[in-house]
Amino acid sequence: MSTGAAKLHRRREACMPETNSFVGGVNPSVKLFLHLLCMILLVFSRDPWTTLVLLAVPVIITLTLAKIPLKTFIVRVSPFLVLFLSTTWVLAAYGKGETVWWEWAWIRITAEGLQNGLNIGLRMMAFVCYGFLFTATTDVTKLVMSLMQQCKVSPKFAYALLAGFRFLPLFKEEYAQIKAAHRVRGVARVPGLRGKIQGVMRYTIPLLAQGIRKAERVAVALEARGFDGTLNRTFYHQMTVGRRDALYLALLVVTNLAVLLLL
Amino acid sequence: MNEGTKTPFLGCERVSVQFFDRETPVLKEMSVQIEEKESVLLLGPSGSGKSTLAQVLSGIIPRSIEAWMKGNVYRPERVGVMFQDPDAQFCMLTVEDEIAFSLENRRVPPAQMRGEIQRLMREVRLDLPLNKQIAELSGGLKQRLALACLLALEPDVLFFDEPTAQLDPENTRLVLQDIAQLRGEKTLVVIEHKLESVMEWIDRVLLFGPDGSLQGTGKPEDVLRDHAQAIRDYGIWTPRMWPVTWEELLRDPQHELAQRLQSTPPAPNPVDKTEPLLEVRELRMSYRGGANVWSDVNVSVQPGEWVAVMGPNGAGKSTFLKAVGGLLPVSGGQVLLKGKELGKYKPEALYDRVGFVFQNPEHQFIADTVYEEVAFGGKLARWPQEQVERETTQLLADFHLEALASKNPFTLSQGQKRRLSVAGMLLKNQELLLLDEPTFGQDAATTRELVERIRERNENGTTVMMATHDVELVAETASRVLVFAEHGLLFDGTPQELFTQPDLLARAALIEPLAYEYRRRQAAQEEGSVYA
Amino acid sequence: MKNSYVVNFREIMMTVILAVLCGFIYIAWAPLYGVADAIYPGAGEVVYGTWFIAGVLAAYIVQKPGVALIAEVAAASGEFIMGGPYGLSTLLYGVAQGAATELVFALLRYRTFNVSTLMLGGAAAALASLGYDALTGGLAELTTGPMIAKIAIRTISGAILGGLLAKIIVDALAKTGALNNYAIIRKKMEKPF
Ligand SMILES: Nc1ncnc2c1ncn2[C@@H]1O[C@H](COP(=O)(O)OP(=O)(O)OP(=O)(O)O)[C@@H](O)[C@H]1O
Ligand SMILES: Nc1ncnc2c1ncn2[C@@H]1O[C@H](COP(=O)(O)OP(=O)(O)OP(=O)(O)O)[C@@H](O)[C@H]1O
Ligand SMILES: [Mg+2]
Ligand SMILES: [Mg+2]
Numbered sequence: 001m002s003t004g005a006a007k008l009h010r011r012r013e014a015c016m017p018e019t020n021s022f023v024g025g026v027n028p029s030v031k032l033f034l035h036l037l038c039m040i041l042l043v044f045s046r047d048p049w050t051t052l053v054l055l056a057v058p059v060i061i062t063l064t065l066a067k068i069p070l071k072t073f074i075v076r077v078s079p080f081l082v083l084f085l086s087t088t089w090v091l092a093a094y095g096k097g098e099t100v101w102w103e104w105a106w107i108r109i110t111a112e113g114l115q116n117g118l119n120i121g122l123r124m125m126a127f128v129c130y131g132f133l134f135t136a137t138t139d140v141t142k143l144v145m146s147l148m149q150q151c152k153v154s155p156k157f158a159y160a161l162l163a164g165f166r167f168l169p170l171f172k173e174e175y176a177q178i179k180a181a182h183r184v185r186g187v188a189r190v191p192g193l194r195g196k197i198q199g200v201m202r203y204t205i206p207l208l209a210q211g212i213r214k215a216e217r218v219a220v221a222l223e224a225r226g227f228d229g230t231l232n233r234t235f236y237h238q239m240t241v242g243r244r245d246a247l248y249l250a251l252l253v254v255t256n257l258a259v260l261l262l263l
Numbered sequence: 264m265n266e267g268t269k270t271p272f273l274g275c276e277r278v279s280v281q282f283f284d285r286e287t288p289v290l291k292e293m294s295v296q297i298e299e300k301e302s303v304l305l306l307g308p309s310g311s312g313k314s315t316l317a318q319v320l321s322g323i324i325p326r327s328i329e330a331w332m333k334g335n336v337y338r339p340e341r342v343g344v345m346f347q348d349p350d351a352q353f354c355m356l357t358v359e360d361e362i363a364f365s366l367e368n369r370r371v372p373p374a375q376m377r378g379e380i381q382r383l384m385r386e387v388r389l390d391l392p393l394n395k396q397i398a399e400l401s402g403g404l405k406q407r408l409a410l411a412c413l414l415a416l417e418p419d420v421l422f423f424d425e426p427t428a429q430l431d432p433e434n435t436r437l438v439l440q441d442i443a444q445l446r447g448e449k450t451l452v453v454i455e456h457k458l459e460s461v462m463e464w465i466d467r468v469l470l471f472g473p474d475g476s477l478q479g480t481g482k483p484e485d486v487l488r489d490h491a492q493a494i495r496d497y498g499i500w501t502p503r504m505w506p507v508t509w510e511e512l513l514r515d516p517q518h519e520l521a522q523r524l525q526s527t528p529p530a531p532n533p534v535d536k537t538e539p540l541l542e543v544r545e546l547r548m549s550y551r552g553g554a555n556v557w558s559d560v561n562v563s564v565q566p567g568e569w570v571a572v573m574g575p576n577g578a579g580k581s582t583f584l585k586a587v588g589g590l591l592p593v594s595g596g597q598v599l600l601k602g603k604e605l606g607k608y609k610p611e612a613l614y615d616r617v618g619f620v621f622q623n624p625e626h627q628f629i630a631d632t633v634y635e636e637v638a639f640g641g642k643l644a645r646w647p648q649e650q651v652e653r654e655t656t657q658l659l660a661d662f663h664l665e666a667l668a669s670k671n672p673f674t675l676s677q678g679q680k681r682r683l684s685v686a687g688m689l690l691k692n693q694e695l696l697l698l699d700e701p702t703f704g705q706d707a708a709t710t711r712e713l714v715e716r717i718r719e720r721n722e723n724g725t726t727v728m729m730a731t732h733d734v735e736l737v738a739e740t741a742s743r744v745l746v747f748a749e750h751g752l753l754f755d756g757t758p759q760e761l762f763t764q765p766d767l768l769a770r771a772a773l774i775e776p777l778a779y780e781y782r783r784r785q786a787a788q789e790e791g792s793v794y795a
Numbered sequence: 796m797k798n799s800y801v802v803n804f805r806e807i808m809m810t811v812i813l814a815v816l817c818g819f820i821y822i823a824w825a826p827l828y829g830v831a832d833a834i835y836p837g838a839g840e841v842v843y844g845t846w847f848i849a850g851v852l853a854a855y856i857v858q859k860p861g862v863a864l865i866a867e868v869a870a871a872s873g874e875f876i877m878g879g880p881y882g883l884s885t886l887l888y889g890v891a892q893g894a895a896t897e898l899v900f901a902l903l904r905y906r907t908f909n910v911s912t913l914m915l916g917g918a919a920a921a922l923a924s925l926g927y928d929a930l931t932g933g934l935a936e937l938t939t940g941p942m943i944a945k946i947a948i949r950t951i952s953g954a955i956l957g958g959l960l961a962k963i964i965v966d967a968l969a970k971t972g973a974l975n976n977y978a979i980i981r982k983k984m985e986k987p988f
């Protein structure tokens with residue numbers, strides 16, 4: 001119980017997005033679409049150098065316009081280097097290519113493969129960076145509000161999503177609670193791997209069941225408060241699109257296109 | 264369908280409701296009519312269908328909770344419902360967003376919202392910053408916030424399903440006061456066990472029988488008088504004093520109630536003074552990132568004691584029980600059970616000795632049927648089959664759950680869930696029972712049954728520690744009280760000592776039990792007559 | 796009941812929360828996939844099927860149009876918001892996979908939900924994710940052997956971990972009584988009045 005709560009707290013702190021920056025003030029929907037657009041542009045880059053320069057765009061924005069400290073950035077993004085390495089490796093070792101550099105068992109490293117691997121590995125890192133830039137500067141409530149106001153996403157889905165995000169940390173607590181209940185009721189833990197697997201099953205099903213029950217209760221409570229799931233409602237947090245969004249659009253499009261066309 | 268009569272403001276006509284996994288309907292051909300601006304109380308034993316009727320009238324059944332249903336329901340457009348569980352009714356993070364959600368549904372222009380939110384918060388006396396996190400509110404504050412959210416809907420009808428079940432006496436008073444203020448302004452449908460503060464402003468009572476049929480309806484005093492026998496048979500709460508007043512009672516010491524109040528509670532078990540069962544030393548608890556819930560707590564409990572744990576909402580009663588039960592790592596200090604630190608016990612060995620009933624009954628359900636839930640402990644301990652069967656059946660019968668043996672624990676009514684969670688813990692014979700609000704949401708009969716079973720165990724030597732807000736229960740049963748308040752253990756002593764110190768009671772947001780009030784008034788009267 | 800083919804708010808809520816919980820599990824899976832795949836191309840694909848489970852799970856419980864898609868998008872959003880490794884591409888994966896699973900059940904007109912259709916739903920999601928990989932993730936740049944291995948293993952994993960496992964989980968959930976209000980149980984009950 002307490003460890004769950006503790007984690008919950010840490011999680012909240014870790015997730016507190018930096019919204020007082022230029023990027024933080026961009027409309028979340030606009031930001032989302034711009035980042036997706038940049039990702040599409042990245043697909044057009046065919047060599048690792050261009051991709052590396054394109055990757056620099058979100059990194060620099062993160063550190064300057066988004067006011068994310070370098071340390072936070074490194075801590076949050078470095079785990080994904082594993083992904084970069086594995087992607088690069090897979091294509092280098094098993095990719096198409098003529099110029100063989102090294103061969104061993106089923107591994108066949110080629111120059112073209114490595115080139116492709118680096119390109120796609122860097123592209124993946126760029127995807128990660130755009131994702132991080134987004135989550136690190138966006139408040140979830142605002143995102144959902146803007147999805148409803150700018151993108152006309154159905155409130156049924158939007159509020160369900162909001163509740164889903166709200167509950168995630170709570171489910172850790174719920175998990176601890178189920179474990180505590182099993183302990184109190186005297187369900188003995190079986191040591192070893194078999195016990196672990198048994199434990200996972202024994203806790204997962206109740207956790208999912210609790211999740212379903214929780215979802216139903218919230219649905220009941222919201223509907224009982226006059227929520228009808230249509231866009232026929234007003235919004236306390238008015239999300240707008242303005243000059244800042246245009247600037248951000250210009251910045252991303254110009255830099256990305258410049259790199260793609262000039263390099 | 265209307266047979267010439269006008270459409271009622273709120274009501275139902277020959278409505279039957281049956282839940283999917285039940286063989287019999289909860290409500291059979293029920294017809295109810297409620298006038299505009301009327302205040303109606305639904306009164307009945309636990310599991311009789313009060314919540315179900317409220318859900319039908321408010322439209323939750325069948326819109327959000329599905330069940331087979333037939334018949335007609337009439338209701339004005341805007342209704343608001345307040346649930347028993349303070350946590351089940353919020354979806355946002357902060358107080359202002361939560362109230363705003365109601366306003367948004369009503370299409371209030373955004374520019375007016377902030378002012379509206381502040382007005383609503385004033386109305387329910389919620390003196391908080393707008394962006395206060397809901398998770399940090401105490402149970403009482405949450406219920407007041409829930410009320411503000413309902414009022415934000417500007418509903419024509421308000422439903423309250425045991426809004427005070429888990430509140431301390433002070434918060435109960437405040438919430439009921441808030442609700443009472445709405446009387447005559449809105450139509451109110453209330454389910455509430457604490458009758459004394461409700462009776463004064465209720466216009467009409469609908470009395471349910473155990474089978475979900477309507478037994479009677481009328482003015483509160485008429486129903487209580489005309490159906491006195493049935494009410495006693497079904498085990499429904501009556502107001503603590505009703506129908507007498509203090510004046511009458513003090514004038515007539517031979518009155519039945521006066522006799523009962525004068526009788527001293529049964530002497531507590533003789534306790535074994537030699538070796539403490541439980542020792543708490545310099546205990547301190549804080550949740551991560553928060554201040555101390557309490558600190559410097561020193562308690563030593565002898566075998567056979569019945570210890571009540573009291574205090575306002577959020578004072579840390581549940582936290583204390585969990586710490587003592589080894590379910591929370593403590594932030595400082597020690598808990599010793601029979602001289603051995605809790606951490607040194609193997610979990611299985613520890614929970615052979617210690618039973619724990621969580622405040623939220625659902626937290627401890629681990630089986631798929633009511634029967635299995637109770638039988639679980641016996642099966643685990645490899646009792647002989649027929650012993651498990653016999654004792655389980657007995658417990659289910661005692662707690663009025665036998666008809667539900669094959670049902671899923673999560674589908675029970677609030678009161679049934681609570682009884683089941685206690686029953687599951689009573690099967691085994693632990694040395695220490697930790698019970699977190701074992702009687703909330705119960706009717707008089709089931710409370711009596713629960714107390715009786717716990718007392719039985721206590722008489723056989725089990726030490727009982729129970730958190731509760733019910734001062735009558737404490738006055739009647741406990742041999743000792745711990746009061747948590749003001750970030751520490753405010754009081755540790757006998758109920759007699761506690762309940763005769765008005766300043767202490769005020770600090771702990773507690774009220775005087777009836778018997779103590781009687782004695783105090785009696786003493787004051789005698790003193791008065793002496794002066795005269 | 797009328798409107799029995801339109802999802803209501805409660806069902807959407809259930810779908811989303813179930814999916815977000817799955818998204819949580821997806822994140823735990825991701826490093827495992829990366830490392831296994833680096834050792835042998837296709838090895839990581841063995842566990843890939845779990846990424847498709849949310850859609851099949853929810854569709855099997857609710858048995859109404861749109862649910863598989865909603866579930867996959869919600870799971871992806873959850874994974875993304877929590878900082879899953881694939882960043883924003885998760886969202887695109889989610890849409891592609893959800894749409895594919897949805898298509899399978901739509902072709903069956905949301906009537907049959909047995910083991911084989913569920914496995915088909917999982918396999919369809921696998922194919923959709925492969926299509927996305929071909930566009931952005933370097934599937935096309937692999938040599939033929941590993942490419943075929945990847946396609947075959949992922950599809951099979953999708954069928955088994957995405958489809959069969961979903962069935963096992965839902966059947967276990969049904970025993971807890973939590974699904975009483977959904978089509979999977981409701982369809983089997985008789986109306987008393
Ligand atoms: N969702 C549900 N599914 C199946 N059965 C249910 C459900 N809700 C209530 N019941 C059953 O219907 C009956 C009436 O329940 P209801 O909650 O209306 O009782 P109640 O009078 O409010 O009792 P309490 O005072 O204990 O809350 C009970 O036997 C209960 O087990
Ligand atoms: N898991 C948790 N994480 C953080 N804070 C918590 C947690 N559980 C309880 N608290 C806080 O600790 C304090 C004590 O809570 P606790 O539940 O022990 O109070 P209580 O006396 O049982 O209240 P109630 O009468 O409402 O049941 C409260 O302020 C509460 O907000
Ligand atoms: Mg009830
Ligand atoms: Mg408590």
